[in-house]
Amino acid sequence: MSKDKPTTLTIDDTQYETNFSVNYLRRTGFKRKDNKKLLAFIPGAIKSISVKKGDKITAGQSLLILEAMKMQNIVTSTIDGTIKSVNVKQGQTVTKNEVLIELV
Amino acid sequence: MSFTSKIMDFFKKKEKVQTGGGTKAIEKQIAMGKMTARDRIKTLLDPNSFHEYDLFVEHKCKDFEMDKKSLPADGVITGTGTINGYPVGIFAQDFTVAGGSLGLMHARKITKIMDHAVKLGIPLIGINDSGGARIQEGVNSLAGYGEIFYRNTLASGVIPQISVILGPCAGGAVYSPALTDFVFVVDKISKMFITGPEVIKTVLGEEISMEDLGGAKVQAEVTGNAHFYSTSEIDCFEQIKTLVSFIPWNNKNKAKAYPPKPPRVGYNIETVIPTDSKKPYDIRDIIKATFDDSDFLEIHKYWAPNIVVGFARLNGETVGIVGNQPLVLAGVLDCDSSDKAARFIRFCDSFNIPLITLVDLPGYLPGIDQEHAGVIRHGAKLLYSYSEATVPKTTLILRKAYGGGYIAMCSRHLGADFVFAWPSAEIAVMGPEGAANIIFRSEIAGASNPDEMRKLKVQEYTDKFANPYIAAANGHVDAVISPNETRDYLIHSLKISENKSETRVQKKHGIPPF
Numbered sequence: 001m002s003k004d005k006p007t008t009l010t011i012d013d014t015q016y017e018t019n020f021s022v023n024y025l026r027r028t029g030f031k032r033k034d035n036k037k038l039l040a041f042i043p044g045a046i047k048s049i050s051v052k053k054g055d056k057i058t059a060g061q062s063l064l065i066l067e068a069m070k071m072q073n074i075v076t077s078t079i080d081g082t083i084k085s086v087n088v089k090q091g092q093t094v095t096k097n098e099v100l101i102e103l104v
Numbered sequence: 105m106s107f108t109s110k111i112m113d114f115f116k117k118k119e120k121v122q123t124g125g126g127t128k129a130i131e132k133q134i135a136m137g138k139m140t141a142r143d144r145i146k147t148l149l150d151p152n153s154f155h156e157y158d159l160f161v162e163h164k165c166k167d168f169e170m171d172k173k174s175l176p177a178d179g180v181i182t183g184t185g186t187i188n189g190y191p192v193g194i195f196a197q198d199f200t201v202a203g204g205s206l207g208l209m210h211a212r213k214i215t216k217i218m219d220h221a222v223k224l225g226i227p228l229i230g231i232n233d234s235g236g237a238r239i240q241e242g243v244n245s246l247a248g249y250g251e252i253f254y255r256n257t258l259a260s261g262v263i264p265q266i267s268v269i270l271g272p273c274a275g276g277a278v279y280s281p282a283l284t285d286f287v288f289v290v291d292k293i294s295k296m297f298i299t300g301p302e303v304i305k306t307v308l309g310e311e312i313s314m315e316d317l318g319g320a321k322v323q324a325e326v327t328g329n330a331h332f333y334s335t336s337e338i339d340c341f342e343q344i345k346t347l348v349s350f351i352p353w354n355n356k357n358k359a360k361a362y363p364p365k366p367p368r369v370g371y372n373i374e375t376v377i378p379t380d381s382k383k384p385y386d387i388r389d390i391i392k393a394t395f396d397d398s399d400f401l402e403i404h405k406y407w408a409p410n411i412v413v414g415f416a417r418l419n420g421e422t423v424g425i426v427g428n429q430p431l432v433l434a435g436v437l438d439c440d441s442s443d444k445a446a447r448f449i450r451f452c453d454s455f456n457i458p459l460i461t462l463v464d465l466p467g468y469l470p471g472i473d474q475e476h477a478g479v480i481r482h483g484a485k486l487l488y489s490y491s492e493a494t495v496p497k498t499t500l501i502l503r504k505a506y507g508g509g510y511i512a513m514c515s516r517h518l519g520a521d522f523v524f525a526w527p528s529a530e531i532a533v534m535g536p537e538g539a540a541n542i543i544f545r546s547e548i549a550g551a552s553n554p555d556e557m558r559k560l561k562v563q564e565y566t567d568k569f570a571n572p573y574i575a576a577a578n579g580h581v582d583a584v585i586s587p588n589e590t591r592d593y594l595i596h597s598l599k600i601s602e603n604k605s606e607t608r609v610q611k612k613h614g615i616p617p618f
Contacts, residue, residue, distance in 0.1 A: 011466040012538030016434035030472040
């Protein structure tokens with residue numbers, strides 16, 4: 001249903017003349033996760049925040065509660081660190097992938 | 105009541121129930137571009153072949169004033185009939201009756217025809233057109249779905265199961281088609297998703313239309329949930345009729361044999377493959393040049409197009425064909441194509457359909473997205489399915505068969521019964537360019553003219569390894585054959601493997617890398 005103009009695909013140093021498929025063209029590039037930026041995985045509202053700038057935190061420690069889909073989701077960091085900034089306030093609504101907390 | 109008046113009374117009752125949701129609801133259905141459930145059955149099945157069961161079944165729900173509501177046939181029509189003389193069991197949900205919603209008795213009508221089809225050994229066709237669970241019946245609706253899914257699973261591999269999505273099929277309901285063997289969708293009419301656009305908008309704030317989320321095109325091209333795509337219900341029914349002619353009624357029989365026919369004139373097998381091995385061609389041209397009447401029913405045509413699967417006939421017998429497609433992504437194997445082929449192979453193995461594999465691939469598709477999507481796990485499914493299959497397996501290597509791709513495409517090592525190769529076959533661990541760069545790395549680096557040295561080494565490798573003879577010398581290939589001998593060799597291997605039997609260690613079942 002969708003055939004591009006012939007193009008080339010390189011496999012093991014050999015260039016093959018061929019077409020791409022719909023799903024191949026839908027690929028999104030690989031983006032390395034920045035584990036110093038904690039993002040909202042879902043839109044919701046900030047229920048409570050338990051840290052502030054300068055606080056030293058450990059991996060897995062509860063940093064803030066994001067309420068979404070009637071659930072209270074605990075936001076944690078995967079690494080130990082120090083809080084660089086808390087970018088949200090209690091009661092604020094956030095969108096998906098909004099940066100909630102940044103670590104130094 | 106006299107005998108005659110009893111019969112007249114019956115006709116009146118029957119007519120009343122058979123009008124379904126009434127003229128207004130029927131008009132609405134037609135305005136949406138959809139046929140009514142009864143018309144669908146009438147059009148798909150042979151004329152006057154449909155015998156309906158359970159017309160007078162009624163729901164037993166008393167909550168939410170349901171006891172005051174009468175739902176004709178409880179929103180689903182079930183029965184048996186024939187398609188081109190083949191017996192089938194069929195159910196069609198009636199969208200004009202409570203939106204075709206599923207309640208317990210509606211579900212029990214379906215499970216009854218499913219149990220029936222298994223006992224009788226006939227294929228089952230389900231026409232899905234429903235708003236989902238009947239909320240008023242609560243848990244009983246869920247019970248109904250559960251009973252259907254359980255039977256889909258138990259019937260899997262016993263009788264062919266076909267799902268036709270001619271309306272919404274959402275939430276839990278969509279798992280029944282997902283458990284069946286072939287799913288048919290029609291553009292603008294089929295809608296399949298687990299959570300719909302409204303829920304996605306409310307929870308995630310993401311906006312998407314029903315068509316873009318789970319319409320026919322998406323299911324046919326992107327998700328692979330649909331095996332057959334068409335632009336009208338009539339075309340869809342033609343596809344179903346064609347499919348039914350290729351497959352057996354149940355797993356104890358073979359598909360019906362037809363009079364043998366040579367390929368049609370106009371497909372010359374010798375002129376299909378370009379001389380430059382890096383240039384593409386359409387594998388379907390090879391198929392049309394080889395199999396009976398050049399007739400090929402392609403399955404999953406728009407999903408994972410870098411591999412081609414489908415049914416054809418050889419000497420009148422149905423065969424299942426798996427072929428790499430050099431026209432798309434150079435015919436590489438990847439997550440989706442491995443899934444597509446593995447599923448098809450298992451259907452053929454369950455239903456006694458011999459497999460013919462056509463090989464021309466440079467390897468697997470490289471990429472971070474492939475690795476992170478689990479190409480390891482998905483690719484393993486193809487190895488598993490080929491090894492597990494005990495139907496006659498014939499492999500023909502047309503051109504490239506490099507590395508892991510050579511193994512995965514039904515090589516001798518995975519239990520192929522016959523492995524043939526054309527003189528153009530290149531059975532090697534890697535393509536010449538890649539191989540030369542690795543093996544002769546130091547010679548190329550140390551040479552006064554590295555480019556010239558590389559060209560020389562690539563040519564050396566090509567001359568020595570890019571052919572079928574080393575594999576043939578080791579007995580990995582049974583015969584090198586010329587393209588013109590292909591049909592003869594394939595027919596012979598099919599005939600001679602008619603009574604093939606393989607003994608395997610008894611086990612409940614293996615654990616395929618789902």
